[in-house]
Amino acid sequence: MQLHTSNTIFGLPKLPARYASLVMPFLLSILMTCVISAVSTLRSLGWSSGFVHAWLGAWGISWLFAFPTLLMALPVVRKLTGYLVRST
Numbered sequence: 001m002q003l004h005t006s007n008t009i010f011g012l013p014k015l016p017a018r019y020a021s022l023v024m025p026f027l028l029s030i031l032m033t034c035v036i037s038a039v040s041t042l043r044s045l046g047w048s049s050g051f052v053h054a055w056l057g058a059w060g061i062s063w064l065f066a067f068p069t070l071l072m073a074l075p076v077v078r079k080l081t082g083y084l085v086r087s088t
Contacts, residue, residue: 025070
């Protein structure tokens with residue numbers, strides 16, 4: 001795996017390392033709510049003409065709950081993981 005040493009991404013400056021604790025749950029919440037809301041919407045509506053509209057609405061609402069939940073739960077999950085995983 002190659003490390004990226006550039007200080008920009010898409011022509012914009014990268015965020016300082018101190019923001020990693022916000023960026024990781026932000027990206028994770030986007031990915032997870034995208035997948036789960038798509039599966040749930042597909043199960044409810046099937047491949048219908050209104051699927052994309054309903055899915056995006058469900059995605060937005062679920063993300064509004066998921067991101068703050070991840071921010072609050074992540075420290076607890078890290079601590080629980082520390083109890084369950086042996087350090088090398």
